Amino acid sequence: MPTLRTPIIPQKPTFAKIRAPHELDKEAICVFVATGFFLDMDTYFKDLKVLPPASDCELDADGFFVKSTPWFQWHQTPRELTFEEALKEFAQLFESIIDEQVGDKKVILPLSGGLDSRTQAAALTHLGKHVNTYSYDFKGGYPETAIAKKIAKVCDFDFTEYHIDKGYLWDCVEDLAAINQCYSEFTHPRQMAIFDEYAAMGDVFSLGHWGDVLFDGTGSAQLSDEEQLNYLLKKIIKKGGMELATSLWKVWQLDGDFETYLRKRVTTLVQKIDIEDTGAKIRAFKSLYWAPRWTATNLAVFEAKRPIRLPYFEDRMCQFICTLPEAYLADRKLQIAYIKHRNPELAKITWEQHKPFNLYTFQQNKSPHNLPYRAFNKLKREAKNRLGKTYIQRNWELQFLGMENDEKLQDYLFSENMHPFISKPLLAKFYNNFKNIDAVIYSHPLSMLLTLAVWKRRI
Structure with a gap:
């Protein structure tokens, strides 16, 4: 029987049919409206599934999915190494991945005020790559492009800023539906507002998705199973999502109640992860179910114009994360240290999450130090x-x-x-x-x- 191997974090879904009735999977749709993404292998239909990540998936002679066997399982096996040794390993791995992914092509790098794209900017500058950058903000909103512009200037990258106007969605909603197959709600992918600009920007995208999850802790102490479940549900259920899902569940006259169904589904998935540490277990859950079914869904927008590369999705990066002490991953320590090491001037630029502070001063983002900025x-x-x-x-x-x-x-x-x-x-x-x-x-x-x-x- 033919076998398909999926990456640890797939950047696109692989759909496969199973032998089941071609009916709407209304339970799955209720989860979708509550969270904004389909859970595990779910799709709109009972006979259509998405192959699980990090698995060898067997298909029968007619192409129907039969079973999957994990070839990689998330784990926590921290090695005894100093932080400086971990930083050196990260730098070597991250830069080698980016170098392999982009080669001598002109790189398109979306910039934000955060750390993931800034870490990429430091690596691409160090590697001497030809980079074209851009950023966007809302007309009438916080000027997000200001920080990105400073990053581009320090790195001597070409830079273009875009200001997203109201109502852009209605001119492209059908195109977006064709690209993401309606597996994500439509108000999130702002990249559609400048969709026609991408082809002229460069040869290949280098995208920073998922760095903020891999290179951070949950900030949680060790939690009980019930506390872990409540923590995850609080993270994945959107405002108003539970109310809509419960209403649909009742209108569609599905068995039981939605909240019980969702809690049972998530509990089953969490229990499959053989990790004791709370932070590492939650990171694994997010990487198994959130990254491929929510984060990755709208990557197709970029890929519709140019090839995409994701250094944080790379199998070797995921495997590396599993071998690091949690203390080194907490509070974005590795990324901050890497940026300071490779390009101190980048570290002096405001960190949007802690504005107006930067990577040297962000610890001051607490009262009374941040009160003047907040008041202003x-x-x-x-x-x-x-x-x-x-x-x-x-x-x-x-x-x-x-x-x-x-x-x-x-x-x-x-x-x-x-x-x-x-x-x-x-x-x-x-x-x-x-x-x-x-x-x-x-x-x-x-x-x-x-x-x-x-x-x-x-x-």
Whole structure:
């Protein structure tokens, strides 16, 4: 029988049929609307599965999935080595991976104010690669491009800044649906707003996804099984997601109740991970189920224009992480030390998560040191509001607020194509809750209903 081997963290799903009825998997769809991603091998249909990561997957003669056997299992086997030795190993591994992945091609590097792309920038500069960078922010929001521009300047990279305007989604929603097959809600991938720009930027993307999970701890003490479950559910369930999933569960008259079903599903998956340490176990869970089914879903947007390379997804990087003491991974220690070592000037630039502090001063991001910045930032936002200018902070604000956006949204949500799949009363309830009760809480349910509406038009 033919066998397919999947990477430790797949950057794209591998779909396979199983011998089952071709019916909607409504339990899986409820998990999708609660969390924003399909869990484990789930898809929209009972007879279609996504092959599990880090596995040898057997197919029968007709191409149906039969079984999978893990070729790699996440573990925690810390070696006795100094932090300096770990840093040296990381530098050698990270730079060799990037060098192999991009070769002599012109690299496209999306920059942010965080650490993952900054770590890549330090490596690419050290390796002497030809790099073209860009960043984007929301018109009327926090100027995210400011930090990225400084990083590019220090590294002597070409840089372009983009300002994402409201309502861009409606011109590209059908294209996005064709690219990600509706396996992610549509308000997150801002990269679609500059989709047509990518082809001219360079030859290959180097993307920094998942570094923030691999090179950090959970900040949790050792937790009991119940505490681990509650921690994970709190992380993966979006605001308003449980309410929408529970409502669909009841309308579809599924057995039992949704919360019990979800808790049992997640418990089963966690129990398969043979790791004692809480931080390492949660990192493994995220890498097995969150990275390939949520983080990786919209990588297809980049890949539609240019090949993509992901140094943090690389098998050797995952294997390396499993051999490091948790203390070296906590608080982004390795990435910070690497940036300071390779390019101290990069370390002096503001770290967005701890603004206005940088990699040398971020420990001061606590009271009373950060009070002046927080007060000044609040005054700026209030001044904008008094002038009638909305301070954009979240993707959905660009797509759902305003008369023109509302007209497009209603066209999708209340089309006849949605019924009887999702009833008009349920749609009206969540739409009205968004409009009249709490837009922040109900933005996720509304986005998921939009995703299902576009998906329903396509099948």
